[in-house]
Amino acid sequence: MRTMIRRGLLVPIAAVAIFGSTNSAAFAESMEATPVEEGILQPGPPPEEEEGFESAPSETEELPPTSGKPPADGPSAEYCGPTKHVYKPNANLGKAHAGIGVAQANYNATSRTARSWFKSEVGGEVGVTVSSEVKASASVVVSEVEAKYGVDLSAKVTAKVGNEIQVDTPPKKTTYAKFGVWRMKNTGIxxxxxxxxxxxxxxxxxxxxxxCVGWYLWER
Structure with a gap:
C-alpha cells in the first residue's frame, strides 16, 4: 500500500496522522472526544501507552459457579447463569497509535522541499489491551465499543511489512514516521x-x- 501526502493540503505544523481506511469521516462523526483526524498535523511523536495495561483474553474465562443466595432485591432464582465479566464504555478518549518497530526519519538538508518516502520494515499484531479493572474478553470489549459508537473495530489487527507512505519534507526539517495500528481509547464501567x-x-x-493500520508522522 502506498500513501502520498501533498504538502499543499496540510497546515505547516509539526506532524501528521495518516489512517489506512476509507471510513474515517463516519468514524470521526461518532467520536465524543476530539479525534486525531487524517491530515491534521500533530505537535510531536505519539505518546507512549501508560503502564498497567495488559492484553485482554480472547474469550471470557470460565469460572466455577458461585454458591450462596441471591441478593434480596435480585431475581428469585438462585442460579442466574455462568459468571459474566461486563464492560460498558461511557467516554471516548479519541484515537491512540500503537507503533510497531522503531521510528524512521529523513532530514532535508537542502534549501528546497524534498520528498520523503517511508516503508514499513517490521510487522506485527496489535490486540485489545485493558487496564487491570477490566476482566471482560477482547470480543466483549470490541462488541460493546462498536455498539456504543457505531464503528467497526477488531479484536486483533495485523500490520504488515511493505506498507508505504510519501510526504513532503520542508527545507532544513526532519520528517519522522512510525508505522503501526490506530486504536480507540475508551473508559467505561x-x-x-x-x-x-x-x-x-x-x-x-x-x-x-x-x-486500522496506519502511519503517524511528525516534523522537527
Missing amino acids: AYTIYSNCTTSPKKTGTTFSPW
Whole structure:
C-alpha cells in the first residue's frame, strides 16, 4: 500500500496522522472526544501507552459457579447463569497509535522541499489491551465499543511489512514516521455478574481497541 501526502493540503505544523481506511469521516462523526483526524498535523511523536495495561483474553474465562443466595432485591432464582465479566464504555478518549518497530526519519538538508518516502520494515499484531479493572474478553470489549459508537473495530489487527507512505519534507526539517495500528481509547464501567446473581463492585476501567493500520508522522 502506498500513501502520498501533498504538502499543499496540510497546515505547516509539526506532524501528521495518516489512517489506512476509507471510513474515517463516519468514524470521526461518532467520536465524543476530539479525534486525531487524517491530515491534521500533530505537535510531536505519539505518546507512549501508560503502564498497567495488559492484553485482554480472547474469550471470557470460565469460572466455577458461585454458591450462596441471591441478593434480596435480585431475581428469585438462585442460579442466574455462568459468571459474566461486563464492560460498558461511557467516554471516548479519541484515537491512540500503537507503533510497531522503531521510528524512521529523513532530514532535508537542502534549501528546497524534498520528498520523503517511508516503508514499513517490521510487522506485527496489535490486540485489545485493558487496564487491570477490566476482566471482560477482547470480543466483549470490541462488541460493546462498536455498539456504543457505531464503528467497526477488531479484536486483533495485523500490520504488515511493505506498507508505504510519501510526504513532503520542508527545507532544513526532519520528517519522522512510525508505522503501526490506530486504536480507540475508551473508559467505561467494569464489573462481574456472578452465577448467584450477585455483582462485584463497579470500577472505572480503560480499553484500547484496534481500528486500522496506519502511519503517524511528525516534523522537527
